[in-house]
Amino acid sequence: DAGVTQSPTHLIKTRGQQVTLRCSPKSGHDTVSWYQQALGQGPQFIFQYYEEEERQRGNFPDRFSGHQFPNYSSELNVNALLLGDSALYLCASSQRDPLNEKLFFGSGTQLSVL
């Protein structure tokens, strides 16, 4: 039973570039959430996808967008990268139907913006 998988594990970009991060949820899960974790801080909620639609969104600008595919996998896109976007990006999956709030995290993508 595969857990939550993310790719790539590390990424280096320069300011102004665009990046796409990928996530496959845990088997049996239908909901994917994305979190940003800056160094020394707790994860901050970016958004959540269920049934291929964005259901919830945190306080992140429109430069952050996402997508969920029919197989429940998801992508996070960030445009016009800023230095402050450097962080660990965590994908988490859960099950909405039937409801189970337990959230399981992937190992994350460490994004460095130079």
Added chain:
Amino acid sequence: GENVEQHPSTLSVQEGDSAVIKCTYSDSASNYFPWYKQELGKRPQLIIDIRSNVGEKKDQRIAVTLNKTAKHFSLHITETQPEDSAVYFCAAEFWGKLQFGAGTQVVVTP
């Protein structure tokens, strides 16, 4: 808006002693409160959770208590071991999303 405060930010304990981490939340509608352990360079891992209809939950050496009236919940680790050293995060569910505390760095010294 929702907010979760966590204390202390660092906690140093002797092996075998107990550790307690406390969190408060602002939104009375929150009904689910998980705790995560994150070792350096690794993913946050769910260690225990509690729902608002329960006041206390225990799993071996870890326990969580919830006071919904006061809007605070705590993690208790007994008989601490060196492998308990990590950053611990509390969280409160708010309309399907988790709001995390800032984390507690726990160091267990032999």
